[in-house]
Amino acid sequence: MNIQITDLLILVAALGLLLILERVVPLRPSADASRARYVVNSVLSVLTVMLNALLLAAVAAADLPAIELGFGWESDGALEGAIKGIAAIALLDFTAYVAHVLMHKIPVLWRLHVVHHADTMVDVTTGLRQHPVEALVRFTFTAVPVMMFGIPPEVAATYRVVSAVNALLEHANLALPARLEPIVRAVLVTPAMHKVHHSRFQPETDSNYGNIFLIFDRLLRTYRSPAKTREPANNISYGLDTVADNNRPSLIGLLALKN
Numbered sequence: 489m490n491i492q493i494t495d496l497l498i499l500v501a502a503l504g505l506l507l508i509l510e511r512v513v514p515l516r517p518s519a520d521a522s523r524a525r526y527v528v529n530s531v532l533s534v535l536t537v538m539l540n541a542l543l544l545a546a547v548a549a550a551d552l553p554a555i556e557l558g559f560g561w562e563s564d565g566a567l568e569g570a571i572k573g574i575a576a577i578a579l580l581d582f583t584a585y586v587a588h589v590l591m592h593k594i595p596v597l598w599r600l601h602v603v604h605h606a607d608t609m610v611d612v613t614t615g616l617r618q619h620p621v622e623a624l625v626r627f628t629f630t631a632v633p634v635m636m637f638g639i640p641p642e643v644a645a646t647y648r649v650v651s652a653v654n655a656l657l658e659h660a661n662l663a664l665p666a667r668l669e670p671i672v673r674a675v676l677v678t679p680a681m682h683k684v685h686h687s688r689f690q691p692e693t694d695s696n697y698g699n700i701f702l703i704f705d706r707l708l709r710t711y712r713s714p715a716k717t718r719e720p721a722n723n724i725s726y727g728l729d730t731v732a733d734n735n736r737p738s739l740i741g742l743l744a745l746k747n
């Protein structure tokens with residue numbers, strides 16, 4: 489589970505591309521954007537990446553014994569390896585889904601997650617804007633199943649990179665082409681779907697917890713279609729009714745937010 493320079497480069501490349509696309513074909517104008525918001529979101533995003541790198545290094549250095557329930561993820565055949573890899577990634581995506589649901593349902597965790605939801609604009613800088621303690625909780629929900637089920641380190645590393653790039657994409661102020669979006673949404677969480685999750689209308693806030701795969705929201709009845717939102721999909725009111733809107737947040741003020 490070591491962080492690689494190539495992983496960071498992939499993340500930076502995705503960030504650069506999405507920033508350009510947000511300028512060229514934005515979903516909606518960035519009326520709520522302010523320099524203070526960009527700075528705070530960027531600082532929290534860098535903290536998230538650094539904290540994950542440190543935690544990965546700490547886990548590697550500690551050389552913790554894997555509990556390994558013996559699921560036999562290792563395989564010789566390419567096809568068998570690919571199927572097992574996807575199964576392992578789906579398992580990690582399920583534990584990420586569970587972590588996200590708990591963030592909304594347990595008051596002390598929601599107090600942390602408010603930092604993410606209080607953003608009155610949703611764009612690529614919102615993706616990794618989270619309380620550092622939330623980053624720690626989310627890391628635990630990946631590290632524990634990796635150790636429990638003996639998931640190969642390269643599979644876990646792939647999940648973390650795909651998950652981080654996906655977080656940037658889902659929050660980007662962009663929309664997939666109208667014809668493509670429902671096709672992608674049959675399997676994967678789309679940017680439109682995650683925008684529903686940032687609605688200040690609580691039944692919509694408490695929906696679409698999925699990270700990469702859509703299936704867990706479908707199976708556990710937390711799915712809300714972006715085609716059936718209270719407001720038009722390109723004009724969803726972001727933020728929280730329980731927190732005063734502030735599009736010029738300070739870092740300390742944001743971390744001290746109470747719901």
Ligand SMILES: [Zn+2]
Pocket residue numbers: 588591592601605685
């Ligand atoms: Zn959430």
Ligand SMILES: [Zn+2]
Pocket residue numbers: 604659682685686
């Ligand atoms: Zn989000």
